[in-house]
Amino acid sequence: MVIMLLFFVLTFVIGVLTINLWRARRKLPKGPTPLPLIGNFHQLAYTCWKAGGTVAGYNEFRKEFGKVFTIWLGPLPTVHIADVEVAHETHVKRANIFGVRYSNGGINYIREDKGVISSNGEYWQEHRRFALATLRNFGLGRNIMEEKIMEEYRYRFQDYKRTNFKNGGIEVHASSCFDLLVGSIINTMLVSERFEQGDEEFDYMLESVERSLGRLSIFDSFTPPWILKSDWWQWRTKYVFGGLEFLLGMAKRQIERRVEAISNGEHAIGEDAEDFLDAFLIKMDKDKRDGIVDSSFNLDSLAIDLFDLWLAGQETTSTTMVWACVCLLNHPEVVAELRRELLEVTGGTRCLTLRDKPNTPYLNATINEIQRIASIFNTNIFRILEEDALIDGQIVSAGAVFTAQISLLHTDEAVFKDNTKFDPGRFMENNNLEKNLIAFGLGKRSCLGESLAKAELYLITGNLILDFDLEPIGPVPEIKTTTPFGLMKRPPSYNIRFPVPVYTIGYYAWKAGGIVTGFREIERIYEKNFTLWMGPIPTVPIADFEIAHETHVKRAHTFEVRWVYGPMNFIREGRGIAASNGEFWQEHRRFALKTLRDFGMGRNIMEGRIVEEYNYR
Numbered sequence: 001m002v003i004m005l006l007f008f009v010l011t012f013v014i015g016v017l018t019i020n021l022w023r024a025r026r027k028l029p030k031g032p033t034p035l036p037l038i039g040n041f042h043q044l045a046y047t048c049w050k051a052g053g054t055v056a057g058y059n060e061f062r063k064e065f066g067k068v069f070t071i072w073l074g075p076l077p078t079v080h081i082a083d084v085e086v087a088h089e090t091h092v093k094r095a096n097i098f099g100v101r102y103s104n105g106g107i108n109y110i111r112e113d114k115g116v117i118s119s120n121g122e123y124w125q126e127h128r129r130f131a132l133a134t135l136r137n138f139g140l141g142r143n144i145m146e147e148k149i150m151e152e153y154r155y156r157f158q159d160y161k162r163t164n165f166k167n168g169g170i171e172v173h174a175s176s177c178f179d180l181l182v183g184s185i186i187n188t189m190l191v192s193e194r195f196e197q198g199d200e201e202f203d204y205m206l207e208s209v210e211r212s213l214g215r216l217s218i219f220d221s222f223t224p225p226w227i228l229k230s231d232w233w234q235w236r237t238k239y240v241f242g243g244l245e246f247l248l249g250m251a252k253r254q255i256e257r258r259v260e261a262i263s264n265g266e267h268a269i270g271e272d273a274e275d276f277l278d279a280f281l282i283k284m285d286k287d288k289r290d291g292i293v294d295s296s297f298n299l300d301s302l303a304i305d306l307f308d309l310w311l312a313g314q315e316t317t318s319t320t321m322v323w324a325c326v327c328l329l330n331h332p333e334v335v336a337e338l339r340r341e342l343l344e345v346t347g348g349t350r351c352l353t354l355r356d357k358p359n360t361p362y363l364n365a366t367i368n369e370i371q372r373i374a375s376i377f378n379t380n381i382f383r384i385l386e387e388d389a390l391i392d393g394q395i396v397s398a399g400a401v402f403t404a405q406i407s408l409l410h411t412d413e414a415v416f417k418d419n420t421k422f423d424p425g426r427f428m429e430n431n432n433l434e435k436n437l438i439a440f441g442l443g444k445r446s447c448l449g450e451s452l453a454k455a456e457l458y459l460i461t462g463n464l465i466l467d468f469d470l471e472p473i474g475p476v477p478e479i480k481t482t483t484p485f486g487l488m489k490r491p492p493s494y495n496i497r498f499p500v501p502v503y504t505i506g507y508y509a510w511k512a513g514g515i516v517t518g519f520r521e522i523e524r525i526y527e528k529n530f531t532l533w534m535g536p537i538p539t540v541p542i543a544d545f546e547i548a549h550e551t552h553v554k555r556a557h558t559f560e561v562r563w564v565y566g567p568m569n570f571i572r573e574g575r576g577i578a579a580s581n582g583e584f585w586q587e588h589r590r591f592a593l594k595t596l597r598d599f600g601m602g603r604n605i606m607e608g609r610i611v612e613e614y615n616y617r
């Protein structure tokens with residue numbers, strides 16, 4: 001009897017759920033038939049496994065259901081846009097409707113509706129506008145952004161030159177190298193603190209964040225916050241989010257250090273902020289002076305903003321740079337063409353700067369192609385519809401979450417022919433192709449750090465190619481992701497050597513188009529104290545006015561001896577003034593000087609002769 005009753009209740013519940021599902025599907029794009037409660041989880045898992053990855057799985061759904069399709073993740077319908085025209089039409093043209101972030105579960109657990117990534121409404125508007133304006137100000141006038149990127153780039157590679165120079169080049173693990181470089185760039189932009197090799201806090205934090213992102217499954221992303229916070233779920237919450245909590249703790253410690261430094265007079269904030277933290281404190285102070293009592297700019301929200309900007313700004317750009325080197329190692333012909341273009345633009349005598357961008361079409365095309373191949377998210381971050389809206393002519397009900405599937409769009413064979421091939425030429429041949437590249441997303445919720453990321457990719461890639469060669473250590477890493485099922489699409493792990501081109505003035509003079517420009521190039525790379533070995537003889541050209549004075553004038557006695565070598569002494573044989581030394585040189589120089597001086601005195605024979613010869617000639 002009880003069993004019968006249970007059976008009826010169960011049948012009734014499943015029946016109601018099935019009818020609800022059927023009704024809901026009428027206001028959604030097509031997709032595989034979902035089951036009550038589990039939705040399409042089983043088809044998604046099977047299709048992706050069979051196709052060899054999430055993106056390949058989505059592609060199977062696109063083939064079957066068209067350019068916009070629905071996948072039910074449990075009871076939640078997710079709409080995937082796999083067509084760039086539709087993505088533009090919705091995200092850009094109707095940005096207001098399509099600009100709300102879906103912030104449930106994983107994405108909001110730490111942020112609690114704060115920060116820039118998962119907040120919405122007025123709070124999001126204020127904080128996004130503030131962060132954008134601050135980053136924009138760093139790119140204006142003195143261009144602090146470019147200065148900081150180049151300073152960190154130079155520092156990192158000089159440092160590696162000291163510690164990792166082997167077999168004629170700098171040998172590093174690609175991810176560790178770019179993690180440290182990009183991590184330091186974003187951290188100096190945010191709080192003016194650089195990370196060093198072997199910094200335990202930095203290494204631990206990177207490892208923890210990576211662990212958290214690796215453990216974060218699609219299941220955790222959609223678990224409601226009240227479950228994540230409940231005591232009985234802590235085993236899972238701590239396991240997944242522990243690493244991210246460490247990052248938040250680090251942001252809080254950075255704020256504490258700054259507040260303390262201000263109060264004890266070690267740090268002063270000028271009128272123009274030099275980093276995000278100062279800009280935020282200035283804004284807090286201004287809101288206070290303006291009498292805004294419920295301002296959303298306070299130390300708690302600052303910690304989440306720093307957390308968001310760090311998280312979104314480090315992993316993304318570093319991963320793209322690791323992909324960049326994978327692509328370039330596989331295509332030495334692209335490196336050669338890039339070097340030709342960059343030497344032409346810089347003359348080989350200076351660094352590449354952002355002002356060079358209009359004159360480096362091949363580098364621009366190469367970076368576009370790197371970003372297309374990289375497409376670092378297998379699944380893009382979701383947004384939510386708060387009202388019914390049309391997507392590609394199909395009505396979609398409020399409450400559906402959706403996203404433009406960037407990785408899928410970037411591998412659309414109809415748009416990017418031979419899509420698995422790394423070919424920067426495709427962007428050179430077709431100027432319109434760039435609008436189909438949406439690595440930073442589209443519309444109101446597109447990437448906030450786009451200008452910073454683009455500046456980093458341009459300056460680091462371009463200057464690396466100018467300064468070094470690229471060689472794999474071991475086999476060339478494949479252009480293939482190692483995490484086809486993860487949320488992020490990671491490149492292979494590999495070591496790389498950056499050989500320093502041959503150390504001879506001949507090479508640099510040839511490269512720079514002259515001896516003086518060659519010296520300048522060497523000075524730029526090795527700074528003002530450098531040594532050139534002329535065969536077995538070390539020569540030290542002094543390229544700094546202060547040092548020249550200090551040595552040649554103040555310590556003249558030590559620095560007065562002429563190096564008299566072969567050809568210089570061939571005719572003179574230790575005599576004359578230019579190639580002699582010691583007492584002989586002193587007597588003859590003194591005599592010649594005195595004679596010339598006498599000619600300039602009294603009747604001034606010197607002047608008379610010059611005028612006479614000038615008039616005659």
Ligand code: HEM
Pocket residue numbers: 101116117118128308309310312313314316317320376377380381406439440441442444445446447448449450452453
């Ligand atoms: C190559 C590097 C980068 C790539 C490929 C990238 C890509 C993206 C993408 C695809 C989104 C989601 C857009 C959407 O919802 O459609 C996003 C959002 C975001 N990115 Fe980036 N990003 C990069 C670097 C950065 C950097 C350097 C920063 C920080 C300075 C940053 C900060 C953000 C923030 C705060 C958001 C959320 C914006 C919002 O919801 O209003 N990103 N990024």
